[in-house]
Amino acid sequence: MTAEPISAPAAPAPASRALTPRSLLAGDLMLRPLAQGDEPAVAEALRDPGILRWAAGRAVTEAPEGERARRWLEPRLAGWAAGNAWFAVTQAEQGVLLGALSVREVNRLPDQAVVTYWVAPSARGRGIAAKALDAAARWAFAGAADGGLGLHRITLDHALLNTASCAVAARAGFGTEGTMRDYYVDTTGLRHDSHLHARLATDGPAPVG
Ligand SMILES: CC(C)(COP(=O)(O)OP(=O)(O)OC[C@H]1O[C@@H](n2cnc3c(N)ncnc32)[C@H](O)[C@@H]1OP(=O)(O)O)[C@@H](O)C(=O)NCCC(=O)NCCS
Numbered sequence: 732m733t734a735e736p737i738s739a740p741a742a743p744a745p746a747s748r749a750l751t752p753r754s755l756l757a758g759d760l761m762l763r764p765l766a767q768g769d770e771p772a773v774a775e776a777l778r779d780p781g782i783l784r785w786a787a788g789r790a791v792t793e794a795p796e797g798e799r800a801r802r803w804l805e806p807r808l809a810g811w812a813a814g815n816a817w818f819a820v821t822q823a824e825q826g827v828l829l830g831a832l833s834v835r836e837v838n839r840l841p842d843q844a845v846v847t848y849w850v851a852p853s854a855r856g857r858g859i860a861a862k863a864l865d866a867a868a869r870w871a872f873a874g875a876a877d878g879g880l881g882l883h884r885i886t887l888d889h890a891l892l893n894t895a896s897c898a899v900a901a902r903a904g905f906g907t908e909g910t911m912r913d914y915y916v917d918t919t920g921l922r923h924d925s926h927l928h929a930r931l932a933t934d935g936p937a938p939v940g
Contacts, residue, residue, distance in 0.1 A: 904937025
C-alpha cells in the first residue's frame, strides 16, 4: 500500500487539482464520497490488525484508539478538494460503509493516479475490493465528456506479504510491474519489499469486469 501521510495532509492543492465528489455504481456495490456519518463504521474497521498494518497510516496508528477514526476520516473528507478521491464502498441499497477506496494523487504525474483500498473484516471474502477497484479505474480512465478523469495510468502497491492484496490487484486488471525493495514501512517500523502494479487505459477489461 502506498505510504500514507505521516502527519496532517499537505497544504491544499491548487484549485485546478480539486475533484468534484461523485458516486459510482459497481454492480451491487455503490462507491460514494466518504461522509462524517461513516465514523462508527471506520472505527470498527480500524480495529482490524490488517487494516492498521497495511492501510491506515502512522498518523492513525499512533493515535489513541478512541481517536483513530476521526484522525483517519477528517483529512479524507477534505481529500477531493486536494485531488484525492476518497470513496466509501457500500452495498448499493444500504449505504453502510463496508470498505474504503481512494484514487489519489490525481495528475500529480500527468494523467496518472494511485489507488488504495481496504475492506472491513466482516465484508471480506466476496471480492468487494476487486469490483470496487475495477469500477474506480474505469471511471478514472473515462473521458471528461463521460464524467471521468481522463487518466492513462493508475498504480498501486502492496507488501509482498499481503498476498490478498496481490490477488485483488490481479483480478482488477492491475498487472505486476516489479518489486520495490524495502518500499513499505509498517507500523512496527519493519520494511517490506512491495509489488508495484499498474493498469493502463489501453489495457483490456479486467478479469473481474
Ligand atoms: C486486501 C483486502 C482489501 C481484500 O478484501 P476482499 O475484497 O474482501 O478480498 P477477498 O477476501 O474477496 O479475496 C480477494 C482475493 O484474495 C485472496 N485472498 C483473500 N485472503 C487471502 C489470504 N489471506 N491469503 C491469500 N489470498 C487471499 C482470495 O482468494 C481472492 O483471490 P481471487 O480473486 O484470486 O479469488 C482485505 O483483505 C483488506 O482490507 N486487508 C487489509 C487492508 C489491506 O491490506 N489493504 C490493501 C493494502 S495494499
